[in-house]
Amino acid sequence: MRPTTPLHRPHPHESARLHVTGGALYVDELPEARNARIGLIVPAGVAHGRVVRIERSRAESAPGIDAVLLASDIPGEALIGPIAHDEPVLAGDEVRYAGQPIALIVGESLEACRDAAGLMRFEIEELPATLSIAAAIAEESFFGDPHIIRRGDVEAALESAQTRVEGELSTPAQDHFYLETQAALALPLEAGGWQIFSSSQNPTEVQQLVARTLGVGRHRVVCDVPRMGGAFGGKESQGALFACLAAIGAARIGRPVKLRLTRREDMAMTGPRHPFWSTYEAGFDRDGLIQAFKVATYADGGFSLDLSPAILSRALFHLDNSYYIPTLRFEGRICRTHKPSTTAFRGFGGPQGMAVIEDAINRFAERTGRDPTSVRVRNFYGEAPRDRAPYHQRIPEPRLSRIHSELSADAEVESRASEIAVFNAGSLHVKRALAFQPVKFGIAFTNRILNQAGALVHVYRDGTVQVNHGGTEMGQGLHTKMQVVCADELGIPLDNVRVMRTSTGKVPNTTPTAASSGSDLNGQAIADACAKLRARLGPVAAGMMGRACDEDLCFEGDRIATTDAERSVPFHEVAMQAWLERVSLSATGYYATPGISYDIEAGRGCPFFYFAYGGAFVEVALDGRTGRHRLLRVDILHDVGNSLVPSIDRGQIEGGFLQGVGWLTCEERIESPDGRVVTLGPSTYKIPAAGDAPRELRIRLLDRAGESRTIGGSKAVGEPPFMLALGVVTALRQAVAAFDGRTASEVELRLPATPESLLRAIETRAG
């Protein structure tokens, strides 16, 4: 490591000072938003119906109202969507979910808009609605064909297995609950131009869909993302709708319009994590090795396609989690229902897939009285032939066994297990349990095309630098990492590098900041741009030092030096000299991840660039009287390669883990029988609060873990830790079982494992 590089060292978030002083601005608060009119979206209010008549004249003439827009007022194309264009910007003839926007009111204040909304009249003929996965299956209401991955004769292998475990698992929806709700601002400019500000992970898609909705070329629209107050996948595709609505409102009145959803609106209008329902059969041999795994899984896609096919693929790709499965058949389908369109959410189907095999292993261990940790470890990927994923990609150097053994020592598992046994023997109404959870997570967009990124780096004559890249900042620390990468590449101080807000005008045709790949892709693109700049600055510096122009130089400590360190010149002097010599100080960079391919028909290929690994030991205490539990201690060992910024990675691990805990334990999205979301705010939808965090949390980053082909040897970290929370379920199941001491019997625990669900699990066993 070079002495002055900021790489691989802890740094605060690049906006931390702004966050704590209130100076960090989000879309709704930008100076450009100050004189904007306000948009209010009117939801249809029925899950499925035919629009007979909409009466808007009273609302239009209400005080403070500029315009009321309906589907027929959209200047360009009426349909948008990230893969298929199947989402109306405003409902036209048909309403397909209760929160669906049907009208847009634009006025001088939110209050005026709300008053006007009360004056609108809708006549909507209600139609039968499909509101569950079960109903969709019964009605054969699906999107597309099944996705199938298979290897060997699964029926025969199940037949010959020593133990066969059958199960069924529903994993719940999860609202993103980013603290900043969806927001957008549209400003009409001169000559038909548009400036859009969007709280979006995908400004290029916003640009594209706004252009489409307005019926103009993409060159007329620039979309900027200042920062997001959290996104977690919820703003990968679903921010676009609100930008399009703001744009059509602004086009209509010829003035800037901004939209920021209330929490209730956000929770009613946008879609959560896909609920999945899966049935499975798993066959194990007498050593507890998985012989065969057959899974049929159904994802509730909601009313439109959104990103569901990619999410389903990733779920299927993670049905193996960390375990080698010789014979298998995985089949997945996407259900079409009359609900908000479900969408990307940290893990992107991975958690839903992994939960299935973890359930199978739990049931197997419970039924046969085996130690669930040993079953897991025994089934890890390993040497050939145990190194082939279900989709046939080779898993090189799985770090699972190493993680397990190091973590077992870190977490003092042996002594704690006996302490827990003693505790449980002496405690009637509270039981403890300790469980292990491994995670293997594939990194790359499974859609090959998305694995590309661009950057634009400007050096100014004083030696300071602006970096533009295609990634967006949602709190994950991407800008911090990119600032560090750029400073490292040019050998200049961190303070001299400024990461600019994401703009489609600076770096075009970007892909979403998602799939944990933001720093992998954009870091490489920035490195590429910096390499070009070094190649241009090198000869200038060499000339200044009286050296040959092709001499290798070292960019380090805000200077450019000869490799023998005999001579050096300050970076800023070289920048100035380059300008005087008419050498370009600005460079673009580009990166495309090599070697990714997948054949969906055959269910084979190499969808991933590499794999990230992690492991957790989770200890819970469960109160048998109330069903409440506590996370007593969690130990995590995570493989982030050679971390770009360890403090940021730790933050991702800690936050991701607790978000996973929320998904599996307290977050319960409840819908009414007629398809309305009931839990529309934090008073009823409970994400983890501070008191739900583990009492004790120890996180360690795996050392000696550098990855060969990535930026700085680092690995992605955004999503993988989320799935470590599955260990909480295993631990809770063990705690439930501890109440009656019966071995060799399965636990029936519905997810999320709320106190009610846990109490029922305990009482069900009690008979």
Added chain:
Amino acid sequence: MSCIRFHLNGKTVEESRARPSITLLDYLRVHLGLYGTKEGCAEGDCGACTVVIGDPGAPGGPVYRAVNSCLLLLGEAHGRHVITVEGLAEGEVLHPVQEALVRHGGSQCGYCTPGVVMSLFEAAHRADFDRPWKLADQISGNLCRCTGYGPIRDAAKEVAGCQPPDRYAVLLSDGPAGPGESFRYTGEGQEFVRPRRLEDLWDALDSDARCAVAGGTTDLVLDAKQPARTIGRLVSLSGIEELRGVEKGERRWSIGAMTPLAELEEAAEEGLPMLASMLRYFGSRQIKNLGTVGGNLCTASPVGDLAPCFLALGASVILASRGGRREISIDRFFTGYRETALQPREIVASVAVPVPRENEIGAAFKVCKRRELDIATVSAAFLIELGNEGKISGARIAFGGMAATPSRAPSVEATLLGSEPSSASFAAAAAAIDSDFEPIGDHRGSASYRGALARNLVLEFGDSIEMRGGEAK
């Protein structure tokens, strides 16, 4: 012409047009363009909007209180000293709590952060962090979706009670009950009245205007049936000093209706531990700083947390009106779903709570989906009296979440009377729950879960007594 005047980060703000019922949050963001304070929910449940107000009337002298600005009426800000996230740093120099958050990595997306900063600001100025749970309670009202809370907890631990230099200290004694007359203000046709003395209250209430009494407004602001903006006249009780405070008599405590829950919690720690333990899991620190005892009773929620305790303790409610005062038993205060014995133009002035005697044992429990900042699925409070033979000679047992109002459990009580405080007795008592209640199911829990919880809480209470060996403390 009257105007709302308050200190905002040390500067005076005057407002003479805005509606008094808009929230301070909306006023800061929409009217003043001060965007540091965030809106995450507008229902008091996320803490992103947290600001700090000076409370000159606290028993030990003026204190800072972190409150949800989405629940504070602009009218209530009059005369107060408000600090927002923008008011902390001096130039480039961060305030110690900001500095600690940066150093511990306490912000990721940063949207919850201004609220966290203000909660920690209160923490820095508190002097009562004698137990670890108080620090947990301090940050329980700030949801963060990014960090997993560890770094926030670490920063909180570091700054709690550090008493940093305070350039606003001279303003700390300004508040609603400060010197002066009743405060009256009208904006956009809506009136806001804050009398200084009880006598002046009746005039304010006696008008024809559609009128509402404002306590801490944590319920009022969110009332869907009567949104605050539709109320003709808001009559605030916060200026009337005599309605606030806890008087600890030897036999009986008198708790003023306008006592903030946080103040009651502190008072109850010594003398009424049952009440203190219930208040530990009441809302959040911010809610407890704003919400009042009177408001909690008058809103008459079936899952209001104080009611089961007051029912078990055998409290009575002191009602006041122009005609004078009357005292009724808490048993007769709740008359139906969200209905009380309050007459028009009558207020709750205080609650009288008998202090448990030596031979009485009490405890309170609250179970919800999430441990902190959640409404109870079922809550319960118990007070039993042990007679001479060691048998149970008195039992007052009350539940929240089991019926349309917080209610006593007569069959459970009857089963216990005269029996030994043994596990068999409590098992029999638990079985009697079904004769007392037919709970409903909703998004907080099914009917059967509620029944099971209520039974188990009776058993839990039984165990806690057994553990004490049946001795009153």
